[in-house]
Amino acid sequence: MIELDRVSFTYPGGVRAVERVDLVLRDGEVVALMGGNGAGKTTLLKLMSGLLKPSEGTVRIDGLDTRRTPLNTIARLVGYVPQIAETLFFLESVEEEMLYALRNFGMLDRADRVIDLLRAFGLEGTEKRSPFTLSGGQKKRLSIAVVLAWEPKYLLLDEPTLGQDRAGRDAMTEIIRRLRDEGKTLVIATHDVEFVSELSPRVVLMGRGKVLADGRAEDVLTDEGLLREARVLPPQSVVISSRLEAMGVKKTSSFEDLVLQLRSLLKSVGGCGEPEAR
Ligand SMILES: Nc1ncnc2c1ncn2[C@@H]1O[C@H](COP(=O)(O)OP(=O)(O)OP(=O)(O)O)[C@@H](O)[C@H]1O
Numbered sequence: 001m002i003e004l005d006r007v008s009f010t011y012p013g014g015v016r017a018v019e020r021v022d023l024v025l026r027d028g029e030v031v032a033l034m035g036g037n038g039a040g041k042t043t044l045l046k047l048m049s050g051l052l053k054p055s056e057g058t059v060r061i062d063g064l065d066t067r068r069t070p071l072n073t074i075a076r077l078v079g080y081v082p083q084i085a086e087t088l089f090f091l092e093s094v095e096e097e098m099l100y101a102l103r104n105f106g107m108l109d110r111a112d113r114v115i116d117l118l119r120a121f122g123l124e125g126t127e128k129r130s131p132f133t134l135s136g137g138q139k140k141r142l143s144i145a146v147v148l149a150w151e152p153k154y155l156l157l158d159e160p161t162l163g164q165d166r167a168g169r170d171a172m173t174e175i176i177r178r179l180r181d182e183g184k185t186l187v188i189a190t191h192d193v194e195f196v197s198e199l200s201p202r203v204v205l206m207g208r209g210k211v212l213a214d215g216r217a218e219d220v221l222t223d224e225g226l227l228r229e230a231r232v233l234p235p236q237s238v239v240i241s242s243r244l245e246a247m248g249v250k251k252t253s254s255f256e257d258l259v260l261q262l263r264s265l266l267k268s269v270g271g272c273g274e275p276e277a278r
């Protein structure tokens with residue numbers, strides 16, 4: 001369990017990035033952290049990973065206070081994948097990056113995972129290359145693979161779909177679904193509302209360092225006033241369903257649900273909802 005108790009954080013320059021946040025993330029939960037630029041998402045993830053210590057309040061990981069626990073102990077439990085992938089890399093090859101943490105945590109017996117992970121992220125064949133020579137999207141995928149290598153219990157992903165093409169994004173969705181199904185606790189900071197509505201997780205909405213809302217995706221993402229306040233675009237399913245509310249369509253953040261509703265609406269008006277079976 002990750003527990004934030006009245007957590008505030010002020011950067012040395014004086015910016016108050018996180019303001020009195022109370023949050024409990026239970027094991028096995030998938031949480032999307034959303035909010036406009038500068039809302040405090042990255043700062044909050046860094047506080048959860050022990051990279052930053054709270055100015056006030058307490059962050060506990062499985063009961064361990066991040067202020068009193070060595071960073072290595074926290075890092076074994078909490079894997080943080082930064083917004084800018086390069087900040088994680090410092091070695092000469094992709095393979096070395098993947099093996100570094102395994103060596104650090106005395107887990108080299110699991111080195112065979114490296115090749116499976118690279119394959120899962122579409123990075124096979126890059127083992128000997130410098131991570132800095134990969135494309136932006138490849139770097140992003142490698143940064144997640146590097147952190148997954150040591151199998152942290154909690155995985156914090158900062159903008160995982162940033163800069164991903166269709167294949168990269170599909171691979172990312174698939175991997176995140178698989179991790180969720182395996183029971184991994186995931187916290188994902190993202191602006192990608194379509195990605196969030198596909199996963200349908202718990203959504204924590206932030207604005208100016210504070211938690212503005214915390215609830216199921218289908219409730220938070222259908223509240224357009226709240227999304228505007230938090231400077232988050234609504235998913236297309238919400239835009240379309242809310243425009244059709246007068247026709248009896250229920251507002252929904254699920255694309256699948258929207259399609260089902262439209263089908264039954266079309267059926268009821270003209271019997272043309274379901275295409276003929278061929
Ligand atoms: N290293 C830093 N030093 C000083 N202020 C910082 C630093 N990093 C972030 N901030 C400030 O803290 C606030 C929160 O920033 P943060 O990066 O956590 O937001 P964010 O929600 O992740 O934004 P984005 O969506 O742009 O990634 C902003 O006002 C930002 O300018």
Ligand SMILES: [Mg+2]
Nearest residue numbers: 041042043083
């Ligand atoms: Mg950020």
